[in-house]
Amino acid sequence: MASTYIDGSLLKVFLTSTGYIALCSNQLGDADEAVLFGSNGKIPPRPVSDLIQNMLSDMRAAPQAGDASDLRHLETELKSSLSHVQDVLKQT
Numbered sequence: 001m002a003s004t005y006i007d008g009s010l011l012k013v014f015l016t017s018t019g020y021i022a023l024c025s026n027q028l029g030d031a032d033e034a035v036l037f038g039s040n041g042k043i044p045p046r047p048v049s050d051l052i053q054n055m056l057s058d059m060r061a062a063p064q065a066g067d068a069s070d071l072r073h074l075e076t077e078l079k080s081s082l083s084h085v086q087d088v089l090k091q092t
Contacts, residue, residue, distance in 0.1 A: 020045040 012024045022045040023037045037043050059067050 015048070016045065019048050021048060021051060 006025045006027055010026055012026060014022045014024065016022060023043060025033060025037065028036065035041050039045060059071075
């Protein structure tokens with residue numbers, strides 16, 4: 001690998017149609033990119049549901065005053081996203 005430092009501001013995050021989050025650094029060659037972020041890499045794509053579970057576990061472990069408000073906003077965003085997916089499914 002050319003470098004052990006990756007500038008986080010240059011990372012791209014992708015949401016796949018199967019509900020996985022994948023990363024691309026745009027700072028490595030194709031081979032190193034695959035080793036780090038590919039489907040079998042050190043940081044393989046993760047399901048959105050796993051990321052949400054991790055976030056909720058972290059929130060429970062160290063609760064903050066604004067958590068309930070934040071979760072209500074997340075709920076609204078997730079419902080809106082689900083509605084968009086359902087609309088597309090109706091068209092297929």
